[in-house]
Every structure is written in structure tokens, then in C-alpha cells.
Amino acid sequence: MKTVILKLDSKIAKIFQWPEFNKAPKILEEKHVEHHSHLKSDETHFVVNKFFHEVAKSLEEPEEILLLGNHANNAEFKHHLQNHHHEKIFKKIVGTETINSHVSDGEILKQAGIFFESYRTFTKNY
Numbered sequence: 660m661k662t663v664i665l666k667l668d669s670k671i672a673k674i675f676q677w678p679e680f681n682k683a684p685k686i687l688e689e690k691h692v693e694h695h696s697h698l699k700s701d702e703t704h705f706v707v708n709k710f711f712h713e714v715a716k717s718l719e720e721p722e723e724i725l726l727l728g729n730h731a732n733n734a735e736f737k738h739h740l741q742n743h744h745h746e747k748i749f750k751k752i753v754g755t756e757t758i759n760s761h762v763s764d765g766e767i768l769k770q771a772g773i774f775f776e777s778y779r780t781f782t783k784n785y
Contacts (some may be wrong), residue, residue: 663721664771665714667728667736668760669707672714673767677725678773680768687714711739718748724769726755733757754778 662677666684689710698717706775714736723733726733740749754774758767 661721662723662725663718664665664725664727664767665718666758666762666767667714667732668724670710672710672717673764674717674765675771677765677771685717687717699700705713707735708739711736712743715740715743715745715748718751721751723753724748724751725774726752727758727767728769730757730762738785 664675664677666673666675672687674681674683674687687710688741689707726736728736735756737749737752738747740752756770756774758770762770
């Protein structure tokens with residue numbers, strides 16, 4: 660089973676293979692919002708949607724996704740998946756955890772380990 664951890668913030672997505680700790684994460688970066696603070700909200704929304712589409716496209720292969728990030732980014736990404744023809748990817752999300760945006764990769768993997776230990780124990784019984 661192919662499982663990934665998606666660490667998402669407003670401008671960067673890190674995709675880790677689970678439990679393959681020795682591989683570097685795939686990194687996707689949103690482009691242009693930072694340099695265009697004069698953008699209208701509709702234009703900013705378009706740029707964010709484009710970024711979320713790119714992230715969603717990179718999640719087509721995994722069977723399970725653990726989403727990590729702050730509450731607002733997690734909710735916005737899940738909303739995007741549900742409302743922009745990414746329902747299959749939305750259904751692959753097995754958990755959502757709220758974490759600080761500036762945690763290290765080691766902390767991300769530690770949080771994933773805690774989550775999956777509990778998740779595997781619970782789902783094994785059903």
C-alpha cells in the first residue's frame with residue numbers, strides 16, 4: 660500500500676513517502692503570490708487554486724494520505740479537493756493533523772508515526 664504524508668502550508672507542499680524515511684520529500688511551491696501582494700482576492704484565489712491543483716495531481720498514485728498543516732490550510736485544501744473534481748483524492752485522506760508551519764522534517768515524521776500507530780491499531784479491528 661502506497662502511503663504519503665502531505666505537509667501543507669500556504670506556499671509549500673512537502674510530500675513524504677511513508678514509511679520510507681530515507682527519501683527526501685517531493686517539494687511543490689506556490690508561485691507568484693508573495694511577489695504580487697497587490698493582487699485582488701479573486702486573482703489570489705486563482706493562484707492558490709492553481710497550486711492546489713498541482714498538489715492534487717501529485718497525489719493521484721497514493722492509496723492513503725495523511726494531511727498535516729495548520730487548520731485553515733488543511734480545511735481549504737480539503738474544500739478544494741471536494742469542489743474541484745478531486746473527489747477520489749479527497750477520499751484517500753485517512754487523517755488530518757494540525758501542526759505548526761515551521762516544524763522540522765523529523766517532527767513531521769514523528770507526528771506521522773504517532774498517527775499511523777493509532778490508525779493501524781484501530782483499523783486492524785474492522
